[in-house]
Amino acid sequence: MDQRLPVRGTARGPRGAGAAALLLALVVLAAGCTAGTGGVEGKPGAAGVRDPYFPRLGNGGYDVTHYDLTLDVDPDEQTLRGTAEITARATQDLSSFNLDLAGLTVESATVEGRPAAVNRAGNELTLRTDAKVEDRLHEGETFRTVVRYSGSPKTLTDADDSEEGWLPTDDGAVALGEPTGSMAWFPGNHHPGDKASYDLTVTVPKGLTAVSNGVPAGPPVTAGDRTTYRWHTAEPMASYVATLAVGRFTTKTSTMAGGITVFTAVDPESAKASARTVARVPEVVEWEAGHFGPYPFSATGAIVERTGDSGYALETQNRPFFPGPPSMELLVHEMAHQWFGDSVTPATWRDMWLNEGLATYTEWLWAEEKEDTPAQESFDEAYEDEDNWAFPPADPPSAADISEQPVYGRGAMVIHKIREAVDDDEEFFALLAGWAKAHRHGNATTADFTAYVEKATGEDLSELWKDWLYGESRPAADG
Structure with a gap:
């Protein structure tokens, strides 16, 4: 995300499953204790992964490997009908497990082709899988869950009144997921720690386009007054960076060096003003x-x-995604996230500064190399900005603060201080590339990053981390 647009806040964590889910868990656990089984055969998966800011977000007991989503969208009514086929691997013996879903109505669910009992408490779906002992899911087992659902997707409002989830537009809608909005349009394990590949099939009224992540999986197919688009994302993706945009777009497809597909979709009203910047992707x-x-x-x-x-x-x-024609600065920032945030994804929302600090520092590098503005000048400007000193970037005080200014500006200052400590640009850029390679398509924590930097540099940087990453007060600029 970009801090120069209205700064994102965050939604409060999804409500817990509550007393009903607790009762269900106790019933399921008791049901696992059957005569002749030698004790409990499986236990419920956790209803959250204990994220520091969103403890009920995500689910335990399994790891999703693939989402196959089939959606039929009616932009006029702002409704959808969906089928989510979720392939996952059990990480424990399971008697039940949870999915995150906000607002939409579940019509049916199956696990391995067998009907599953579904209990709902707020944004938590609990699917019971152990009607028979022989049907329970075992640790290491790969299983397929199919959920059919429908309704009007929700726009979720964050603590700072910014909106995510399903956002209606004049000619359609756009789905944006950071940090919790993806649960507004499909059920899943919606924590950045569980990444998966995706297939998306979307049917919309003829004349509209449906754009998502990855590459087109064949040409659009029109039948009557409806057109179907298919998208395939092969590399692992956190659900918060999954998207769907439905509307009237001017699209362009090309191939750049290395065989990388370049696909752009621009609303006609933004086409002229954005043409020059988008062409520089x-x-x-x-x-x-x-x-x-x-x-x-x-x-x-x-x-x-x-x-x-x-x-x-x-x-x-x-x-x-850009809400209107982007500046070069904004394009550079969001593209840097493809390495830092999308490929190397934070293990928890406390690690958000790893995304935003590195992406902001990339803006400083672009300004240094393309606009003759030394990164030191950008650092000095950020240092004088009082907003950057509200809290340490690696320890925001609450969920409402994970997208606030210190995560961006002070996060970038941390990177600049590492550059100063290395004191050799060739080694510094090798360090950044090594970090991106070491955790490519994975997840990482702040502790992973600081340990990596110290190992790569051979330096004890504990004072740097104490003052710039975790310190409550503003250190000396040359400290």
Whole structure:
């Protein structure tokens, strides 16, 4: 995301499953204790993964490997009908497990082709899988869950009044997911720690286009007054950077060096003002690859909606989303997230500064190399900005603060201090590329990053971390 647009806040964590889910868990656990089984055969998966800011977000007991989503969208009524086929691997013996879903109505669910009992408490679906002992899911087992659902997707409002989830537009809608909005349009394990590949099949009224992540999986097919689009994302993706944009778009497909597909979709009202910047997508990708290592995905591009369709840009995987014509600074920032955030994804929402600090520092590098503005000048400007000193970037005080200014500006200052400590640009850029390579398509914590930097540099940087990453007060600029 970009801090120069209205700064994103965050929604409060989804409500817990409550007393009803607790009662269900106790019943399921008791049901697992059957004569002749030698004790409990499976236990419920956790209803959250204990994220520091969203403890009920995500689910335990399984790891999703693939989502196959089939959606039929009616933009006039702002409704959808969906089928989610979720392939996952059990990480424990399971008697039940949870999915995150906000608002939509579940019509049916199956696990391995067998009907599953579904209990709902707020944003938590609990699917019971152990009607018979022989039907229970065992640790290491790969299983397929199919959920059919429908309704009017919700727009979720964050603590700072910014909106995510399903955002209606004048000619359709756009789905944006950071940090919790993806649960507004499909059920899943909606924590960044569980990444998966995706297939998306979307049917919309003829004349509209449905754009998502990845690459087109064949040409659009029109039958009567409806057109179906198919998208495939092969590389692992966190659900918060999954997107769907439905509307009238001017689209363009090309191929850049390395065989990377470039797909752009621009609302006609934004086409003229954004043409020059959007045309530079391959240039920005190649420039960033020169600093951070090979581009981590098979596709790139951009989605440009009308001004005001969202209050912020977002690093949706493969093609960032922009609410109106983007500046070069904003394009550089969101493209940097393809390495830092989309490929190397934070293990928890406390690690958000790893995304935003590195993406903001990429803006400083672009200004240094393309606009003759030394990164030191950008650092000095950020240092004098009082907003950057509200709290340490690695320890925001609450969920409402994970997208506030210190995460961006002070996060970038941390990176600049590492550059000063290395004192050799060739080694510094090798360090950044090495970080992107070490955790490519994975997840990482702040502790992973600080340990990596110290190992790569051979330096004890504990004072740097104490003052710039975790310190409550403003250190001396040359400290």
